[in-house]
Amino acid sequence: QEKMKIAILPGDGIGPEIVEQAVNVLQALGEKFELETAPVGGAGYAAHGHPLPDGTLKLAKEADAVLFGAVGDYQYDSLERSLRPEQAILGLRKNLGLFANLRPAILYPELAGASTLKPEVVSGLDILIIRELTGDIYFGQPRGVRTAPDGAFKGEREGFDTMRYAESEIRRIAHVAFQAAQKRDKRLTSVDKANVLETFQFWKDIVTEVHKDYPDVALEHMYVDNAAMQLVRAPKKFDVIVTGNMFGDILSDAAAMLTGSIGMLPSASLDANNKGLYEPSHGSAPDIAGKGIANPLATILSAAMMLRFSLDKAEQAERIENAVKQVLAQGLRTADIYEAGTTKVGTKEMGAAVVKAL
Amino acid sequence: QEKMKIAILPGDGIGPEIVEQAVNVLQALGEKFELETAPVGGAGYAAHGHPLPDGTLKLAKEADAVLFGAVGDYQYDSLERSLRPEQAILGLRKNLGLFANLRPAILYPELAGASTLKPEVVSGLDILIIRELTGDIYFGQPRGVRTAPDGAFKGEREGFDTMRYAESEIRRIAHVAFQAAQKRDKRLTSVDKANVLETFQFWKDIVTEVHKDYPDVALEHMYVDNAAMQLVRAPKKFDVIVTGNMFGDILSDAAAMLTGSIGMLPSASLDANNKGLYEPSHGSAPDIAGKGIANPLATILSAAMMLRFSLDKAEQAERIENAVKQVLAQGLRTADIYEAGTTKVGTKEMGAAVVKAL
Ligand SMILES: CC(C)[C@H](C(=O)O)[C@@H](O)C(=O)O
Numbered sequence: 001q002e003k004m005k006i007a008i009l010p011g012d013g014i015g016p017e018i019v020e021q022a023v024n025v026l027q028a029l030g031e032k033f034e035l036e037t038a039p040v041g042g043a044g045y046a047a048h049g050h051p052l053p054d055g056t057l058k059l060a061k062e063a064d065a066v067l068f069g070a071v072g073d074y075q076y077d078s079l080e081r082s083l084r085p086e087q088a089i090l091g092l093r094k095n096l097g098l099f100a101n102l103r104p105a106i107l108y109p110e111l112a113g114a115s116t117l118k119p120e121v122v123s124g125l126d127i128l129i130i131r132e133l134t135g136d137i138y139f140g141q142p143r144g145v146r147t148a149p150d151g152a153f154k155g156e157r158e159g160f161d162t163m164r165y166a167e168s169e170i171r172r173i174a175h176v177a178f179q180a181a182q183k184r185d186k187r188l189t190s191v192d193k194a195n196v197l198e199t200f201q202f203w204k205d206i207v208t209e210v211h212k213d214y215p216d217v218a219l220e221h222m223y224v225d226n227a228a229m230q231l232v233r234a235p236k237k238f239d240v241i242v243t244g245n246m247f248g249d250i251l252s253d254a255a256a257m258l259t260g261s262i263g264m265l266p267s268a269s270l271d272a273n274n275k276g277l278y279e280p281s282h283g284s285a286p287d288i289a290g291k292g293i294a295n296p297l298a299t300i301l302s303a304a305m306m307l308r309f310s311l312d313k314a315e316q317a318e319r320i321e322n323a324v325k326q327v328l329a330q331g332l333r334t335a336d337i338y339e340a341g342t343t344k345v346g347t348k349e350m351g352a353a354v355v356k357a358l
Numbered sequence: 359q360e361k362m363k364i365a366i367l368p369g370d371g372i373g374p375e376i377v378e379q380a381v382n383v384l385q386a387l388g389e390k391f392e393l394e395t396a397p398v399g400g401a402g403y404a405a406h407g408h409p410l411p412d413g414t415l416k417l418a419k420e421a422d423a424v425l426f427g428a429v430g431d432y433q434y435d436s437l438e439r440s441l442r443p444e445q446a447i448l449g450l451r452k453n454l455g456l457f458a459n460l461r462p463a464i465l466y467p468e469l470a471g472a473s474t475l476k477p478e479v480v481s482g483l484d485i486l487i488i489r490e491l492t493g494d495i496y497f498g499q500p501r502g503v504r505t506a507p508d509g510a511f512k513g514e515r516e517g518f519d520t521m522r523y524a525e526s527e528i529r530r531i532a533h534v535a536f537q538a539a540q541k542r543d544k545r546l547t548s549v550d551k552a553n554v555l556e557t558f559q560f561w562k563d564i565v566t567e568v569h570k571d572y573p574d575v576a577l578e579h580m581y582v583d584n585a586a587m588q589l590v591r592a593p594k595k596f597d598v599i600v601t602g603n604m605f606g607d608i609l610s611d612a613a614a615m616l617t618g619s620i621g622m623l624p625s626a627s628l629d630a631n632n633k634g635l636y637e638p639s640h641g642s643a644p645d646i647a648g649k650g651i652a653n654p655l656a657t658i659l660s661a662a663m664m665l666r667f668s669l670d671k672a673e674q675a676e677r678i679e680n681a682v683k684q685v686l687a688q689g690l691r692t693a694d695i696y697e698a699g700t701t702k703v704g705t706k707e708m709g710a711a712v713v714k715a716l
């Protein structure tokens with residue numbers, strides 16, 4: 001059997017520091033991986049004049065999986081949009097066909113105090129948000145700024161975008177979601193805005209059709225505004241949520257913030273063959289970059305997801321997840337999740353503690 | 359001076375009960391209003407076969423202001439979309455040109471316990487969300503279900519919608535928002551998704567231009583996913599938020615839920631001449647309709663907003679707002695905001711208490 005190849009894309013801000021720790025953890029597993037690093041985001045622009053340099057995209061395509069840090073930093077804010085760091089993320093998603101974004105929002109019992117929500121509302125929270133990632137208004141053509149061709153503002157300048165979902169796009173993400181629900185509490189909430197949008201009436205109809213293949217899963221439909229409210233009111237009522245790219249962007253971040261510990265949350269973005277890109281749910285936090293205080297656990301847990309979904313090594317994934325639980329139980333905390341009575345550690349110490357706990 | 363005419367549209371579910379109390383409060387002010395009632399939503403469909411009957415729309419157009427209850431009930435769920443109750447809301451907004459939706463999210467000190475968030479995070483919350491209400495993907499043409507004309511799914515069935523904002527549409531809502539901020543803490547957050555959407559890059563550019571007219575207001579731009587997170591993390595940091603129709607739908611409901619007392623929150627939807635439609639931020643709650651337990655305060659406070667914005671009677675508005683504060687201080691609570699140690703009252707008792715406190 002060939003060695004599995006992992007593309008390591010550290011990116012900007014705290015990206016390199018946290019990815020370094022995840023790489024240490026991967027290397028401590030005793031498996032033979034081929035790791036190859038390439039610049040992405042601002043670092044890609046700095047090295048090759050583009051946030052997603054050709055060589056980086058090529059590496060990501062060849063690899064069995066991609067471990068991604070984070071992108072974005074102040075000095076790139078004034079670049080024109082097509083050169084800004086976040087274009088790398090959009091480019092990787094589209095070029096690799098990563099249509100299924102899995103974002104668990106889990107609150108570790110030890111960290112319940114970090115949430116802005118009352119402990120009884122969030123402690124033990126364990127929901128999974130599945131966001132479609134290559135369709136919707138993110139990529140829909142046509143789009144641009146033009147002279148309005150019709151309507152009440154005909155003749156004026158206007159900005160416009162197109163929301164689109166094709167039947168097979170909805171079907172494939174629905175299958176991912178129903179299958180994920182089957183492995184959990186067998187409850188799926190499909191979030192739409194069918195009362196207003198044609199795209200999401202269509203979405204709702206197709207999800208309802210796919211449901212026939214999964215009679216053991218309870219399906220509920222919910223409007224996006226109501227979903228945003230229920231996430232605040234009673235987030236533990238959800239099991240798996242599936243939604244489109246735009247609504248998923250908003251809801252998955254809101255859900256992550258409910259836990260108060262976004263520094264703990266991994267994510268996976270998968271293609272049709274379970275190849276994937278794995279990244280922490282948080283951003284590049286340029287304000288604390290280089291200080292050695294960033295929390296590497298979301299990235300380490302992303303590496304665990306990678307082992308499970310793309311590298312077929314569920315046992316190794318569990319080893320990492322248990323090691324993370326252990327360091328939390330030991331009372332080790334980076335600054336973002338620190339509370340009185342626990343031990344504050346830096347990025348490297350936290351990574352080393354996970355390696356030790358393996 | 360002519361008598362001012364108010365269209366009363368009670369709607370469905372708890373709508374009639376809560377509007378009745380707001381009407382009692384209006385009548386207790388000692389002003390001469392002409393009140394005329396018409397059916398809307400499911401009630402409109404039941405009476406005239408359409409959620410927004412011609413007579414109801416005519417009345418709303420003639421009136422100086424509209425007091426609206428809520429629409430929606432189980433028996434109308436299976437109607438085809440164009441006949442469902444919520445179409446009445448969309449129809450009124452579009453036909454009356456109600457482009458500016460003002461939704462305060464205020465947490466009364468007495469009700470801090472009702473929130474799912476920790477008291478220190480939300481007590482004293484006082485933010486104002488201004489949502490554009492007649493543009494965006496809500497009304498943008500073209501839309502529908504079709505055979506995909508291009509793209510990776512060409513030839514397949516797809517649902518699609520068009521997001522659009524014209525320059526003058528953005529300008530006018532920006533002016534409303536900056537002026538509202540001037541009357542408050544002089545801080546405005548414009549929420550967009552300029553990193554992905556052309557419409558919202560355009561939005562951001564125009565809002566930045568309009569800012570030149572309001573140098574005393576501090577303007578900040580924030581991506582919608584981050585705004586959803588910051589609302590959960592530190593909602594009190596906001597003063598005024600302005601955003602588009604779709605993002606506003608989601609964020610204003612999330613913000614309302616932060617308070618834990620959505621039964622307390624009014625809203626105003628204004629046209630270019632301060633004519634407006636006023637309604638509670640909550641829905642028609644068919645599960646508790648007719649039980650006499652619904653909270654009428656959001657509707658009563660909506661009537662206060664109506665006096666302030668459309669009827670030029672700010673003093674009367676304040677009288678009502680103070681009366682509401684007084685009944686809360688007296689410890690009166692409807693079931694939705696009840697806590698041990700307070701006095702539980704029904705819809706009528708709460709309305710009567712406000713009248714008495716006037
Ligand atoms: C950076 C941005 C384009 C991206 C998105 O909107 O998808 C980010 O918010 C995310 O959720 O990964």
Ligand SMILES: CC(C)[C@H](C(=O)O)[C@@H](O)C(=O)O
Pocket residue numbers: 195196225444447448607
């Ligand atoms: C009922 C629905 C069409 C409406 C909307 O999406 O605008 C509602 O959610 C609201 O916010 O008033």
